[in-house]
Amino acid sequence: MAFYKKQQQKVNGKWYPRSVLVGDPITTDQLALRLAAESTLSPIDVLAVLKGLSGIMGEYMAQGRSVMLNGIGSFSLNASAVGNGVDTPEEVSANQINGVKVHFVPATTYRRDGCPPDKSRRAVRTLTDVDIEWIDIDSLVK
Numbered sequence: 001m002a003f004y005k006k007q008q009q010k011v012n013g014k015w016y017p018r019s020v021l022v023g024d025p026i027t028t029d030q031l032a033l034r035l036a037a038e039s040t041l042s043p044i045d046v047l048a049v050l051k052g053l054s055g056i057m058g059e060y061m062a063q064g065r066s067v068m069l070n071g072i073g074s075f076s077l078n079a080s081a082v083g084n085g086v087d088t089p090e091e092v093s094a095n096q097i098n099g100v101k102v103h104f105v106p107a108t109t110y111r112r113d114g115c116p117p118d119k120s121r122r123a124v125r126t127l128t129d130v131d132i133e134w135i136d137i138d139s140l141v142k
Contacts, residue, residue, distance in 0.1 A: 003137040020137055073106040
């Protein structure tokens with residue numbers, strides 16, 4: 001189950017549900033234990049792979065490549081040069097870059113189940129294609 005709370009927007013005064021996180025973040029060690037339990041690998045083997053993954057992904061992205069993890073999505077670097085614009089193309093340089101972020105796009109799969117009669121398939125983002133039961137977190141506190 002996932003949780004939401006009611007939040008009023010300052011711009012229009014309307015109320016909307018906003019997702020909220022509960023508990024502590026799941027750690028790499030916890031992921032390794034769960035993956036090991038669902039595979040033939042030991043927790044140590046899974047942990048070694050997970051710990052090495054970020055460094056290797058970072059190296060490929062630093063080479064201008066994107067990294068696609070099947071069933072998860074694509075990762076790439078986005079540079080920003082906020083407030084550092086110049087007047088001519090000749091003045092543009094890497095020195096203007098003042099920030100880098102990792103851009104993530106979830107993988108897309110196509111399903112035929114649950115499609116409207118006029119559609120042959122529907123696109124689904126893999127990490128969000130789960131049955132989610134949303135619960136108002138305030139209803140648990142009362």
